[in-house]
Amino acid sequence: MIKKFIMTIDGQKIEAKEGETILQVALRNCIDIPHLCAHPDTKVKANCRMCVVKIKGVNGLQTACSTPVSEGMDVETLTPEIRWARKFNLELIFGQHVEDCSVCVLDSKCDLLKYRKIYNSKMLRFPDRKINYPIYQFGPIIFDQTKCIDCRNCVEVCPTGYLELKDRGSDINIEPSADKKKDCIACGQCLVHCPVGAIKSEGEFESVKEIKKILQQKDKTVVVQFAPAIRTSIGEELGLPYGLVVTDLLTAGLRKLGFHKVFDTSVAADFTTSEEAGQAVNHIKEGKNLPVFTSCCPSWVLFIEFNYPELIKNITTVRSPEIILGGLVKSYWAEKEKIDPKKIVMVSVMPCTSKKIEIERKEMFIKGNKPVDIVLTTRELAWMLKDEKIDLEALKPELADNPFGDPSGAGVIYGASGGVMESALRTAYYRLTGENLKSVDFKEVRGQEGIKRAVIKLCKPVKTNSGECIEIKAAVVNEIKNARIILDELKKDPKKYDFVEVMACPGGCVGGGGQSLPTNSFIRSKRAASLYTIDKNKKIRLAHENPAVIKAYQEYFNDEKICKEVFHTSFHQQKKKPIGRLKRDMKDFKLIKK
Amino acid sequence: MNIIDKIKTAKLTGRGGADFPTATKWQGVLKAHSKYPDKPVYVVCNATEGEPGIEKDKFILQNYPEKMLAGMKIAMETLGAEKGYIYLNPVYYKKFAAKLKKIIGKLPIEFFVEYGGYICGEETVLLETIEGNRSEPRLKPPFPTERGLFSCPTLVNNVETFYYVAEIADGAYQQTRFYYVGGDVKNSGVYELPIHLSIGKILDETKNSPPFEFFIQAGGGASGEILTSGELDIPLKGAGSIIVYNFKKTKTLLLIKNWVEFFYKSNCGKCAPCREGFFRLRQLLKCRQLNIALLRALVQTMKDASFCPLGRSIWLPTVGLLEKIGLNNKK
Ligand code: SF4
Ligand code: SF4
Ligand code: SF4
Ligand code: SF4
Ligand code: FES
Numbered sequence: 001m002i003k004k005f006i007m008t009i010d011g012q013k014i015e016a017k018e019g020e021t022i023l024q025v026a027l028r029n030c031i032d033i034p035h036l037c038a039h040p041d042t043k044v045k046a047n048c049r050m051c052v053v054k055i056k057g058v059n060g061l062q063t064a065c066s067t068p069v070s071e072g073m074d075v076e077t078l079t080p081e082i083r084w085a086r087k088f089n090l091e092l093i094f095g096q097h098v099e100d101c102s103v104c105v106l107d108s109k110c111d112l113l114k115y116r117k118i119y120n121s122k123m124l125r126f127p128d129r130k131i132n133y134p135i136y137q138f139g140p141i142i143f144d145q146t147k148c149i150d151c152r153n154c155v156e157v158c159p160t161g162y163l164e165l166k167d168r169g170s171d172i173n174i175e176p177s178a179d180k181k182k183d184c185i186a187c188g189q190c191l192v193h194c195p196v197g198a199i200k201s202e203g204e205f206e207s208v209k210e211i212k213k214i215l216q217q218k219d220k221t222v223v224v225q226f227a228p229a230i231r232t233s234i235g236e237e238l239g240l241p242y243g244l245v246v247t248d249l250l251t252a253g254l255r256k257l258g259f260h261k262v263f264d265t266s267v268a269a270d271f272t273t274s275e276e277a278g279q280a281v282n283h284i285k286e287g288k289n290l291p292v293f294t295s296c297c298p299s300w301v302l303f304i305e306f307n308y309p310e311l312i313k314n315i316t317t318v319r320s321p322e323i324i325l326g327g328l329v330k331s332y333w334a335e336k337e338k339i340d341p342k343k344i345v346m347v348s349v350m351p352c353t354s355k356k357i358e359i360e361r362k363e364m365f366i367k368g369n370k371p372v373d374i375v376l377t378t379r380e381l382a383w384m385l386k387d388e389k390i391d392l393e394a395l396k397p398e399l400a401d402n403p404f405g406d407p408s409g410a411g412v413i414y415g416a417s418g419g420v421m422e423s424a425l426r427t428a429y430y431r432l433t434g435e436n437l438k439s440v441d442f443k444e445v446r447g448q449e450g451i452k453r454a455v456i457k458l459c460k461p462v463k464t465n466s467g468e469c470i471e472i473k474a475a476v477v478n479e480i481k482n483a484r485i486i487l488d489e490l491k492k493d494p495k496k497y498d499f500v501e502v503m504a505c506p507g508g509c510v511g512g513g514g515q516s517l518p519t520n521s522f523i524r525s526k527r528a529a530s531l532y533t534i535d536k537n538k539k540i541r542l543a544h545e546n547p548a549v550i551k552a553y554q555e556y557f558n559d560e561k562i563c564k565e566v567f568h569t570s571f572h573q574q575k576k577k578p579i580g581r582l583k584r585d586m587k588d589f590k591l592i593k594k
Numbered sequence: 595m596n597i598i599d600k601i602k603t604a605k606l607t608g609r610g611g612a613d614f615p616t617a618t619k620w621q622g623v624l625k626a627h628s629k630y631p632d633k634p635v636y637v638v639c640n641a642t643e644g645e646p647g648i649e650k651d652k653f654i655l656q657n658y659p660e661k662m663l664a665g666m667k668i669a670m671e672t673l674g675a676e677k678g679y680i681y682l683n684p685v686y687y688k689k690f691a692a693k694l695k696k697i698i699g700k701l702p703i704e705f706f707v708e709y710g711g712y713i714c715g716e717e718t719v720l721l722e723t724i725e726g727n728r729s730e731p732r733l734k735p736p737f738p739t740e741r742g743l744f745s746c747p748t749l750v751n752n753v754e755t756f757y758y759v760a761e762i763a764d765g766a767y768q769q770t771r772f773y774y775v776g777g778d779v780k781n782s783g784v785y786e787l788p789i790h791l792s793i794g795k796i797l798d799e800t801k802n803s804p805p806f807e808f809f810i811q812a813g814g815g816a817s818g819e820i821l822t823s824g825e826l827d828i829p830l831k832g833a834g835s836i837i838v839y840n841f842k843k844t845k846t847l848l849l850i851k852n853w854v855e856f857f858y859k860s861n862c863g864k865c866a867p868c869r870e871g872f873f874r875l876r877q878l879l880k881c882r883q884l885n886i887a888l889l890r891a892l893v894q895t896m897k898d899a900s901f902c903p904l905g906r907s908i909w910l911p912t913v914g915l916l917e918k919i920g921l922n923n924k925k
Binding site for chain 1: 733858862867870871872873892894895898
């Protein structure tokens with residue numbers, strides 16, 4: 001059992017647990033100790049030194065993030081000495097951080113600005129030391145060294161080792177790797193864990209202006225889709241509690257912004273599931289290209305294409321829900337509505353930075369058209385709503401548009417790690433037996449653990465047949481670093497798994513690189529839990545039961561060629577992406593190509 | 595009496611500068627060893643000298659390498675160490691490795707050539723570099739005695755400490771230590787004298803008492819404390835070095851600049867106050883009009899908030915110099 005004891009912080013008696021740090025105990029009790037390098041997802045590094053506190057009986061100041069609590073410990077968090085140290089330390093930190101606040105991903109949530117007020121630090125005490133440092137772009141990721149405070153969080157969370165720590169002393173720097181064997185997979189985890197907004201994704205926030213312009217054009221039909229994981233995170237950007245479900249408010253907000261049609265990506269996830277479950281069952285029965293890897297996470301796909309090209313054949317050919325919806329809109333729906341697909345602009349709101357480059361892949365194009373034209377992150381949409389002074393809370397809930405407005409529960413849980421697998425298993429059972437599961441929950445694949453393994457037995461009911469079963473050895477992988485473990489296992493025993501879901505981001509898309517900030521384990525589990533609640537309350541919880549899916553297959557997707565064109569794709573080996581340079585236009589802080 | 599008890603009775607403290615009781619450190623390793631009996635134990639001899647201008651390690655390596663190795667061997671036997679390392683800076687490696695190698699013979703002791711400069715004298719940095727990592731300090735706890743090299747119980751003592759362990763084992767220890775006296779003196783060099791001798795006496799005994807107005811830096815050529823000639827009635831703490839400065843001839847601003855330059859070049863860059871602090875101090879000191887208030891604020895912040903002793907150490911000499919001596923060559 002974990003020992004509990006009483007300690008004192010600022011004169012207040014507080015219960016604490018063995019193994020906790022002073023920072024954890026303080027934050028849990030609403031005592032704010034400034035901290036920049038400390039993130040619940042990363043190791044304690046104690047390098048920003050903002051969290052210094054005084055422990056009675058100990059010489060000097062100690063960092064709260066790295067000091068474990070002990071029984072009877074007496075901590076003061078705000079002596080004059082501490083104030084002084086934080087004030088000047090923060091000024092030193094400002095000295096290495098170019099303040100481009102007006103276009104920063106942290107927007108109003110910047111800790112530097114918050115602490116500056118509290119400690120009365122002068123932002124401009126020292127001239128910007130890094131003003132002439134490079135601004136890099138690789139794929140959709142923009143890394144602005146002029147803002148970096150060298151905390152190393154990004155280096156630690158980058159799953160590919162692409163961000164490297166170079167040099168020493170005040171020449172220390174984070175650099176994109178020149179190593180030919182390392183490439184960025186665009187997951188955006190570096191961005192999510194940067195305390196000072198030194199990393200953002202392409203378009204933040206210029207794409208908002210672009211969309212506004214398009215919305216003015218009379219001859220365009222502008223369609224928007226939102227991903228499963230947006231409905232439980234966008235509220236946070238607008239001051240609502242972590243993980244609150246705001247699907248219908250979000251829909252109302254999108255209409256208010258002027259989008260002509262609002263569709264739900266989760267409906268497309270039901271199409272993905274229908275295709276993927278079929279493919280997986282076939283491969284498992286035939287023993288062909290096992291294990292089957294899921295394909296809806298473009299960062300995972302890039303990871304395989306770059307690092308393990310020999311495994312490309314194992315990735316299911318099914319497109320990701322976002323791309324499928326784009327394709328559905330620009331083929332099936334356009335035909336039905338008699339709209340020229342060239343006049344449709346498909347915008348998607350994604351929790352993901354990787355989706356920004358996925359839409360550029362030529363193998364996704366349909367008759368020369370990009371299925372999706374613009375990807376916005378959760379943050380960008382929030383920015384747009386705020387810019388238009390739209391207060392989601394004040395709106396009347398609205399339902400998304402038909403025919404892609406009402407998903408099954410299976411389509412919604414796509415946003416959490418394990419969701420893709422669970423949806424597929426529900427439908428696989430049907431594909432195999434022609435009947436639906438009685439209990440559709442596969443709890444063993446849910447949750448925040450790094451790797452979830454399960455052997456799942458799907459049996460044909462005895463009454464219809466001889467009791468044929470197939471056993472699916474499944475693994476759900478949460479984060480790329482854990483994918484390496486599974487890939488190593490497979491190297492030793494290629495038959496260890498039949499079906500493997502991989503999502504690059506911790507917790508799946510609820511923890512994606514495009515998500516609302518901050519994101520950490522606690523917040524991710526809130527967002528995920530809400531998705532499962534939606535699923536539980538849905539009448540239809542099986543992808544193949546979704547009437548929109550059934551109807552589309554009947555009306556349109558009744559031959560293999562058209563299915564292939566809209567639902568399937570191909571993957572191929574990737575070369576290392578070039579590293580571009582940007583420069584800052586000092587007038588409006590816009591970044592332009594050098 | 596076993597050797598640890600003897601060390602305890604002799605009250606030997608680490609001679610690298612931290613003055614930590616040697617017996618306690620050894621006991622710490624033993625305790626960790628019994629806690630993790632499967633893990634090997636390592637013994638490391640720190641021969642990096644550290645502070646600029648001191649030559650004590652060199653003196654011992656030159657004159658008493660057998661003694662130092664005898665001390666190391668005792669440590670390895672007492673603690674059940676599988677392997678020992680002598681951690682040398684590149685210059686000393688070139689100079690002394692061949693000679694040491696002969697004495698080591700078949701003992702499981704290896705050399706490790708330091709990379710990363712001054713900061714490697716800090717024991718956790720030293721361990722990081724042996725493991726092949728960046729030369730940066732680790733968080734403490736856990737302490738190296740419990741989780742040191744490759745997470746195994748590890749003893750790190752410096753050259754002089756091992757020398758005296760051997761002396762204690764031989765029953766020859768007489769409460770002495772090695773002092774380095776340098777700077778504006780006639781007889782600079784390394785001397786072995788009683789530990790409780792006052793600084794003034796040390797200068798006298800070594801015939802180094804200056805005939806002119808002077809001040810000293812005690813304990814290290816960059817991080818040591820500034821003492822006036824009236825403050826020398828105390829024994830020397832920390833790294834045993836005394837550097838004498840001629841009051842009239844010393845450009846004190848230049849002195850600060852040199853310290854700052856030294857630390858600017860040798861800091862590892864891990865933590866904000868030190869990395870940024872030395873960068874700003876260096877710039878500040880280039881200004882025509884020196885902002886002394888800001889200078890003091892910075893060194894104070896660095897003392898209070900830096901991760902390791904390196905960043906914290908600029909405060910002591912700088913404030914001492916400003917308060918006791920003043921800046922005599924302001925532009
Ligand atoms: S986007 Fe992902 S892979 Fe690319 S640098 Fe950031 S963390 Fe690394
Ligand atoms: S880019 Fe951000 S996360 Fe990475 S080291 Fe710099 S400040 Fe830290
Ligand atoms: S896990 Fe989701 S958010 Fe993260 S890269 Fe993959 S698809 Fe994008
Ligand atoms: S105080 Fe200086 S040397 Fe020590 S960790 Fe910080 S930057 Fe590195
Ligand atoms: S939060 Fe403690 S040192 Fe950065």
